[in-house]
Each structure stands twice: as C-alpha cells, then as structure tokens.
Amino acid sequence: MDRDSESEYEEEVEEEFEEESGEEMMVDPSPPPFVVKDSGLDNEHFTFINVADIKTEIDNLLSEYEQMFQIPSDDVLRILLQFQWKRDTVQNKWFDSPERILFESGCTPANPSTPPTYPYECPICYCSYEQNDIVLLNCGHGFCKYCFTAHLKQLLKKGQTNPQIRCPQEQCTIKLPSSLIKSFNEPYASQYNTIVVTDYIGQRKNLRWCPGANCPWVIRRDGLLRNVACLCGTKFCFECGGPPHMPVSCELRRKWLERIQADTENLDWITANTKQCPKCRNPIEKNEGCNHMTCRACRHEFCWICLGDWKTHGSSTGGYYSCNRPKNVDLEKKQMSAKARIEYFTHYLDRYVSHQKSHEYAEKQKKNILEKQENYMRHFNCGRKVVEFLADSVDLLVDCRNALMNSYILGFYLAPGVKKDLFEMQQQQLEASTERLSELTEKKVPDTNRQETLDFIGITSKFLHSMLEGMVDSLLVVRTDL
Amino acid sequence: MSTPAIKRIQKELARLQSDPLEGITVTPAEDNIRYLTVILPGPKGTCYEGGKFKLEVFCGEGYPMQPPQCRFLTRIYHPNIDRLGRICLDIIDQNPAKCQWTPAIQIGSMLLSIQSLLSEPNVDDPLDERVASHWRTDRKGAEAEARRQTLQHAK
Known part of the structure; x- marks a missing residue:
C-alpha cells in the first residue's frame, strides 16, 4: 500500500467512526505525533542490514x-x-x-618443501595419482582431490565455524586459501562464504545477528543503546543477546540474578501474592499489573509497593510519587550496617519483583489484545485504525514494566550522588506515569478513554526514553559495600 | 570388501610392521581390521615407566575423515584419562567443534601423541577433575600414586 492510499484509508475510517459514534467521544483527527511503536527500543540507534x-x-x-x-x-x-x-x-x-x-596468517610455509614427483601417493588414502588429480598447496603438501573434497565436506558438515582451515598435513601451518575452497562445487562456496560472514559479524563489536529463530537480519549498533527491537519482532539486548534489560548493564543484571537466586528464602516471602489492606487488614490478592490498589472491602486506595495511601502518589492529586526511594536508609553513609543492608536490598528486591509480576500481567494483556480490540470495535462501532491505540498502549506497558524492573537492579547498585538522584527522578516519573497507563489499559471496554490513553502513551514513552537514554554512559559509579 | 578406508588401514598396518614404532605393538582383530589392540609402553623417565598399557582403537565408518575412537583398557592414573579409559586429546576429541584431527594424521603418529600425553599431563584441560586437582596441589604425591597404579595394573 502506498502513502496516498494509506491516508485515504485513514480518512475513511475516521469518517465512519465519527458518523457512528456520534458525540460521545472526541476523535483525534490524526494519529498523535509522539506515538512510538517500539517504545524504549529506539530503532534510530540501530541499522538493519542483510547478509x-x-x-x-x-x-x-x-x-x-x-x-x-x-x-x-x-x-x-x-x-x-x-x-x-x-x-x-x-x-x-x-x-x-x-x-x-x-x-x-598461514599464507606462506615455514620451509618450502620440494615439489612432489608424479605419480604421487595421497597421504590420506595412500593411493597413487597423476598430477591432475592432486590438489597441491603452496607448502608442498598434496592430496588427491577425492580425499581433499571429502575432508572439506566433513569439516563443513560437522559445523565448522572457524574460517581458517588448516592444511591437512600434520603440523603444517598453512591455511587454505578461500579461492581453493570455493573452486569446489556448491554448496562449499556458499557455505564457506557464510562462515566468513559469520566470523566477520562475530568479531565486529557493533554487529550482531538477531537471535530470533530463522531471522535473517544483522543489526548494526550506531549509538550506545542496547535494547533492540528487530524487524522480525524479537526484542533483545544488543550486548548479551538475552532479553532487553536497559537501563541496567548486562554485568550488573547477571550479578543481581545470581544474588536473588541465592536468596530464595527472602524471595519466597516477597513473591507471596497476597498482602493485607493497610486499612482494614483484608487479604488482597493482586491479579492485575497496576500497583494502584482499591480494597474491595473498604474501598481504601493504596499503593501495592509501599502500602501507602494512593493520595500521596501521582501529581494529579497534588501528591508526590516517591516510593522508588528507600526510606529509613541513610543513603549517604559510606558503609551501611547489616540491618540497613538488608533493608536496602529488600527495598529494591520488592520493587523488582513487583514490576516483574506486572510485566507478566502486561504480557498477558498483550496476548489478549486482539480480542479486546474486536470488542472495542464492536462496542463503539469503529474501524481497525481507531483501536490501534489499545495495542500500542500494552506494547508500551510491557516495555515500561521491563525497564522499571531492570531499573531497580541499577538503582540497587548505583552509588549515591547526583547521577543517582537524577536517575531516581526519571524513574519516579516513569513509574507514576506507567501506573496510570496500566490503570487505563485495565479498564473494561465501555470505560476505556481513548484520548487519555493516547496522552499517556505519549507522556510515558517520553519518560521511558529519557530514563533509558540518561543511563547509557558507562561512567556510572557502583556501590561496593553490598 | 575393500573400501578406501580398509585399504588405508591395511597400508598403515603394513608400514607399522615394516617400520615399527619403538615398543608399540598394534594388532588388528582377526575378524575386523578396523578394531586394533595396542600395547603402549609408559614413556621412560615418567611415573608410567615400566608399565605396558593396553588400548583399543576403532577406526569407524568415518575414518580417516573422522578420528578413530581410542580408549585405555588398562587402568591409569592421569588427569586427561578417566576411569573408563577415555582420553582427552585435541586430535581425537569426539566433539567435532574442538577436534583437531585431520585425515593426514596416521594411527602411528596418533599413538605417539597419546604417549607424549603420558609424559606431559595437561592439568588445564582435565577429564578427571579429581586427579587433576591432585596433580595441581601435590604433584609429587600424584606421581607416586600414578607409579603405584602402574605397578598394580600395567605390569
């Protein structure tokens, strides 16, 4: 579909939408300019190259x-x-x-040996051959072409990944020239080419294959960001190839994962799905991603993470969302006491696990989004273009939850200072706006507010970008007293 | 039946007959020329001196494009040889990605490589970690144990 017909299609859809839904909803005539599909996985910083x-x-x-x-x-x-x-x-x-x-480099031999005399005995099959059946290398070692091809075939079949293939003679340092390998029939030439290309990609720090199954794209990194969203849909970390985990580095994330694995007892307590309502003590099970909780029994609204009153959260109520900073812990102190250390760790672990759970919920929402879009279209009698915001919002939510989860690893390791203050401010903004977005996406279809959701997609993706991009430089100071 | 592989094994055996390696004997099984029994003397000046180690060598379907399979039948205390007699040596590694075998290597030179592995155990790439750590921490004691086992099993 070319550009013109696409915009025509859009107009059509919107006309239809306006006619059918009457005055009930204000319709945004053009897609909001700040919606970024692969939020937090900014593909401006990556180039997709084919082999x-x-x-x-x-x-x-x-x-x-x-x-x-x-x-x-x-x-x-x-x-x-x-x-x-x-x-x-x-x-x-x-x-x-x-x-x-x-x-x-194996181009020239240590001692050039004397050229063979014919008929020559192949050192592999011990049969004698005339000159035109012998593959002669510049080290003087010759092999019959049948054995030589069989050897090459064997190497490639068993998954040779090193493009430097040695002369078969024992102790010989010569590497086979590529023109020789490629002079044999297919598929050797193309297979060898692939091995060379793979080696080149492997050695270049700024290149990487997409780890997605059967994905043909090679990604070149042009900046410092690590979260890649490949054209095939796979999202991964450019450096470790694992799931994307900005803003935290691969190394700190690995350290953290080892640590929390060792601390399973602690984790068992924290991952317990139920907490009590801070007001009426009714047990509450959290089964959605949003951390803004309302107790079914007493209607008390509170924050799942810090159990504080929700009124103190979010700028809309004049409060200030700040449950990302550990309380009761003197952060400025160089050396924390054992008790403070546990509190400090628990603070971050608690939030990490919370966002991890919410991340899972968001993934679940994403899976069911088509159904929700269908419902929305039926309910408001509108076109497919109009409901795209639903998918955009949960896509963004997944990325935000992932980034927030990983941001608590970084927060845990960051040493106090200006950088950490700035980081926590950005984290705070993102967290507050993600919570609101999360709430919006969990609303039932008839209660969904498209305009507000679109606004929050815009704001939240801005916060996400600024947090991720603010933390890419490698000069972060890490705590050593943990 | 005489495939190229069989022909090569026959020629290798003939050469080992006419030009034998010092102290090493290679005998094919009567009904299968691919299955060889080897007697390998422990190298002089090592803790395996005086021992006669029995090995089995099997040149499988892939030979000589793939390495033969080798195994010590005599118990030996060595960091690169495990209790089943399997040998950790780059040229005959059964893991294709690590294997340095090339079809121009002969059974004779392979046996010499195994012999030199006895002279120079490689504790950085061990097969039996327990033996290797013994070697690293108490080389004298490990060698004494190897000597004891040589006298016990390889006489």
Whole structure:
C-alpha cells in the first residue's frame, strides 16, 4: 500500500467512526505525533542490514587491502581472519614486516618443501595419482582431490565455524586459501562464504545477528543503546543477546540474578501474592499489573509497593510519587550496617519483583489484545485504525514494566550522588506515569478513554526514553559495600 | 570388501610392521581390521615407566575423515584419562567443534601423541577433575600414586 492510499484509508475510517459514534467521544483527527511503536527500543540507534550487504562490505575491505598491499585477495582474507579483522593491527603488522604477517596468517610455509614427483601417493588414502588429480598447496603438501573434497565436506558438515582451515598435513601451518575452497562445487562456496560472514559479524563489536529463530537480519549498533527491537519482532539486548534489560548493564543484571537466586528464602516471602489492606487488614490478592490498589472491602486506595495511601502518589492529586526511594536508609553513609543492608536490598528486591509480576500481567494483556480490540470495535462501532491505540498502549506497558524492573537492579547498585538522584527522578516519573497507563489499559471496554490513553502513551514513552537514554554512559559509579 | 578406508588401514598396518614404532605393538582383530589392540609402553623417565598399557582403537565408518575412537583398557592414573579409559586429546576429541584431527594424521603418529600425553599431563584441560586437582596441589604425591597404579595394573 502506498502513502496516498494509506491516508485515504485513514480518512475513511475516521469518517465512519465519527458518523457512528456520534458525540460521545472526541476523535483525534490524526494519529498523535509522539506515538512510538517500539517504545524504549529506539530503532534510530540501530541499522538493519542483510547478509548480502555485509558480504559487499567484506569484499570492499578485501579489495582495499589488495590494492594497498599489492597481494592477492586470498592472502588479504587470511590476514584479516588471523587478526580478527582489526584494521590497525593488520596495518601495523604489515608495515613492520610483510613476510612475518604472511607467515603468521598461514599464507606462506615455514620451509618450502620440494615439489612432489608424479605419480604421487595421497597421504590420506595412500593411493597413487597423476598430477591432475592432486590438489597441491603452496607448502608442498598434496592430496588427491577425492580425499581433499571429502575432508572439506566433513569439516563443513560437522559445523565448522572457524574460517581458517588448516592444511591437512600434520603440523603444517598453512591455511587454505578461500579461492581453493570455493573452486569446489556448491554448496562449499556458499557455505564457506557464510562462515566468513559469520566470523566477520562475530568479531565486529557493533554487529550482531538477531537471535530470533530463522531471522535473517544483522543489526548494526550506531549509538550506545542496547535494547533492540528487530524487524522480525524479537526484542533483545544488543550486548548479551538475552532479553532487553536497559537501563541496567548486562554485568550488573547477571550479578543481581545470581544474588536473588541465592536468596530464595527472602524471595519466597516477597513473591507471596497476597498482602493485607493497610486499612482494614483484608487479604488482597493482586491479579492485575497496576500497583494502584482499591480494597474491595473498604474501598481504601493504596499503593501495592509501599502500602501507602494512593493520595500521596501521582501529581494529579497534588501528591508526590516517591516510593522508588528507600526510606529509613541513610543513603549517604559510606558503609551501611547489616540491618540497613538488608533493608536496602529488600527495598529494591520488592520493587523488582513487583514490576516483574506486572510485566507478566502486561504480557498477558498483550496476548489478549486482539480480542479486546474486536470488542472495542464492536462496542463503539469503529474501524481497525481507531483501536490501534489499545495495542500500542500494552506494547508500551510491557516495555515500561521491563525497564522499571531492570531499573531497580541499577538503582540497587548505583552509588549515591547526583547521577543517582537524577536517575531516581526519571524513574519516579516513569513509574507514576506507567501506573496510570496500566490503570487505563485495565479498564473494561465501555470505560476505556481513548484520548487519555493516547496522552499517556505519549507522556510515558517520553519518560521511558529519557530514563533509558540518561543511563547509557558507562561512567556510572557502583556501590561496593553490598 | 575393500573400501578406501580398509585399504588405508591395511597400508598403515603394513608400514607399522615394516617400520615399527619403538615398543608399540598394534594388532588388528582377526575378524575386523578396523578394531586394533595396542600395547603402549609408559614413556621412560615418567611415573608410567615400566608399565605396558593396553588400548583399543576403532577406526569407524568415518575414518580417516573422522578420528578413530581410542580408549585405555588398562587402568591409569592421569588427569586427561578417566576411569573408563577415555582420553582427552585435541586430535581425537569426539566433539567435532574442538577436534583437531585431520585425515593426514596416521594411527602411528596418533599413538605417539597419546604417549607424549603420558609424559606431559595437561592439568588445564582435565577429564578427571579429581586427579587433576591432585596433580595441581601435590604433584609429587600424584606421581607416586600414578607409579603405584602402574605397578598394580600395567605390569
């Protein structure tokens, strides 16, 4: 569908919507400009490349050095493979000593051996062959082409991932030239190409395959952000390949996960799904993602995380949402007491687990969103374009919950200081607005407020971005007394 | 039946016959030339000296494109050889990703590599962690134990 017909379609839908629903709802004539689909996973910072383009990039590199060093492309490739495609190393080594780098890369043999005499006995099958049946390498080792192909086939079949394939002769340091490997029939050539491309991607810090099943995209990182949303739908961390976990780094997240795994007893207590209403002591089970709780028995509204009155949360009521900061813990102190340490840890763990739960709820909401959209369309008698905000809101909610969950790991490890204050402010804003968004998405269809939801999608995604982008620099100071 | 693999094994055995490796004997099974029984003397000047170790070598369907399977039949106290006699050596590693085997390696040179593994245990890539840690923490004691077991099992 091209642009024009798309906007036509939009107009149609909106006309239809306005006619049918009458005055009940104000309709936004154009999609709000700030809706970002892959919120928090800002794809401006990533480029999606296909393998053919990587291949071209490699070919360009090869021909560049071919001209610079005046050596065959086979030798350039062997050198680049030997030195992990590092341009600086390769150039320095070349200018130090071309002979040495050629030897180290397996292009030239240690001692050139005498050319064989024919008929020649293949050292693999021990049969004699004439010259045209022998594959002769520049180290002087020859093999019959039948054994040589069988060997190559065996290597590739068993999943060779190292593109540096040695001469089969024991102790020989020569690496097979790529032109030789590619001179055999398919599929060797294309399989070898794939191995080379994979090696190149593996060695480049700014490139990575999408970990999604059968996904062909290669992702190039152009900035410092780590959360990637691939075109295939897979979301992952660019650095560790695991689930996206900004703002916390891979290392701190791993440390945290190890820690909470060791602390299962503590976790059992915290993950218990029920808490008592702080006012009437009725047990309450939390079965939705939003942390704004209303007790069924006494209608008391409170925050699930800190059990404080909800009135003190969120700027709409004039209060100030601040349950992301540990209370009763002197944060400025260099060394915390044992008791303070436990309180400190529990504070963050509690919030981490809360958001983890809410994240699961949000994922569940996301799964059922099509059904909800159908209901909405039926109820308000409107078109498909109009209900997109429902999917957008839960998509964003999933990302926010994930970011908040991980932000408590970062908060736990961050040392007190200006950076942490700023971070907690951003976290606070995001948390407050996520809670509101969460509430909005949990409303039944007839009570859904489209305009308010759209507004909160906009605000929340802004907060999400500023929190994630504010924490990408690597100069964060980490506590050492935990 | 004479496949290329069988032909190669026959030639390798003939060469080992005419040009034998010092102290090493290689005998094929009567009914299966792919199955070889090897007697490997413990290298001189090591804690395995004086021992005669029995190994089985099986050149499977993939031979020589894939390495033969080797196993010590005699008990041996060595960090790279486990209680079942399996050997941790790069050229015959059964894990294809780690295997440094190439089809130009011969049974004879493979046996020499195993022999030199006896002279130089590799405690950084152990197969039997208990033995390896013994080796790391108390090399003299470990060697004494190896000598004792050699006298007990490999005489």
